[in-house]
Amino acid sequence: MPGKLPRNYAIVFGRPARALQTVDQMTKTNLPLNADRLWADVMALADITDPARPYTRRSFTALFLEGRAFLAKAFADAGLAARIDTSGNLIGRIEGTEPALGVIAIGSHSDTVPAGGRFDGIAGVATGLEIVRALRDAGLRPRHTIEVIDFLAEEPSEYGLSCVGSRGMTGSLDDKMLDLREPGGEKLRDALRRVGGDPDRLDLAKRGDIRAFLELHIEQGIVLESRFLDVGVVTSIVGIRRIEIIFQGEADHAGTTPMALRHDALVAAANTVASVRLAAEQLAAEGADYFVATVGILNVDPSASNIVPGRCRLIVDARATNPELTKRFTEIVDRESMAHGAAARVARASFAILSNGPPMSCDESLRSALRQGARDLGLAETDLPSGAGHDAAFMSRIAPSAMVFVPCRAGKSHAPEEWADRDAIAAGAAVIYQAVRAIDQSPR
Incomplete structure (x- = not known):
């Protein structure tokens, strides 16, 4: 048992x-x-x-x-x-x-x-x-x-x-x-x-x-x-740091808006989620210090199958025994999320540290x-x-x-x-x- x-x-x-x-x-x-x-x-x-x-x-x-x-x-x-x-x-x-x-x-x-x-x-x-x-x-x-x-x-x-x-x-x-x-x-x-x-x-x-x-x-x-x-x-x-990232695009009809004209906030958010995972894996593999990161909240608005997402909000949870790793991770995600917003032709409306515990x-x-x-x-x-x-x-x-x-x-x-x-x-x-x-x- x-x-x-x-x-x-x-x-x-x-x-x-x-x-x-x-x-x-x-x-x-x-x-x-x-x-x-x-x-x-x-x-x-x-x-x-x-x-x-x-x-x-x-x-x-x-x-x-x-x-x-x-x-x-x-x-x-x-x-x-x-x-x-x-x-x-x-x-x-x-x-x-x-x-x-x-x-x-x-x-x-x-x-x-x-x-x-x-x-x-x-x-x-x-x-x-x-x-x-x-x-x-x-x-x-x-x-x-x-x-x-x-x-x-x-x-x-x-x-x-x-x-x-x-x-x-x-x-x-x-x-x-x-x-x-x-x-x-x-x-x-x-x-x-x-x-x-x-x-x-x-x-x-x-x-x-x-x-x-x-x-x-x-x-x-x-x-x-x-x-x-x-x-x-x-x-x-x-130590735990929580970061809020908001992408603001334009909601459009999913069937009539050509792909080249979309401003899809979820695309920027999804690529940011992938960047969070990759950055965390790289930092965790560097040495003895403990590091993990997760995107546990992803809000899509409007959330409908036939609408191009106009706004996305995600919360990143990063945890480390070495605050220097948290600092580096934040810089990476800041830079990458900005790039993902630009690539998806949406605005990164905010990048905010909600809480930070050493x-x-x-x-x-x-x-x-x-x-x-x-x-x-x-x-x-x-x-x-x-x-x-x-x-x-x-x-x-x-x-x-x-x-x-x-x-x-x-x-x-x-x-x-x-x-x-x-x-x-x-x-x-x-x-x-x-x-x-x-x-x-x-x-x-």
């Missing part, structure tokens, strides 16, 4: 031969938290979905607010004081015995992509909640204040922006972003008010008291599963605490980079930050088939629990 781990990791990793427990056995005996309770939270949130498009709970929607209500109640039941900050993040807080030491924050996001998975983000929020419960069950009162954070709109929202809440918490949400509109015309600033934030007081959301931020996430890749590993300790998170390295001391936590639990771990963006990337701007990955079946994510085993999530959560205990007990 996918996700199951071998009974003897010694063979896989060349360790001294010794009998090691499976995760199933450890869940029943060694893990310092309640795997069933954690799993129940993940599944309860998964059930709050558009039934026609499982699993969909888009940010700013009624379903998203229903999920938030579930979390707020769960926070309160666990003894956490819940609030929504001015950047729209739901935060559960339990005061430490020495609050001057600062905050240990644990979290992720509860929104999903359209028809996305049950675990992306959700498992990270549920992990924070379960860690607080486990501390309470063990009769432990941490020295540090503990916060569990459900960040607003980590996934790209209808307003064309991702990581809205973590941007706000780190002072990275500006007026230009707040003026972005969704297709119906609503501005992001107005949507933020709808979900309990306050765009006029974003300065109150920015934090300077967080000593450590930790996030659990499914890997969204196949390394852990294929190598029979329990957890990955994330080394770095790619790559980040996870904090080494937190990574050491996570590795030690895995080893103390007898779990097999490895270092892994992240090719996906996460709230932790923004949080690293204001606090030491680190992440734990857990295996997901066949690396599948952002799809209804996304799956992570109960025991895999519990093992990753237990690693973060161990790290929280170590951070809390360490000298200031």
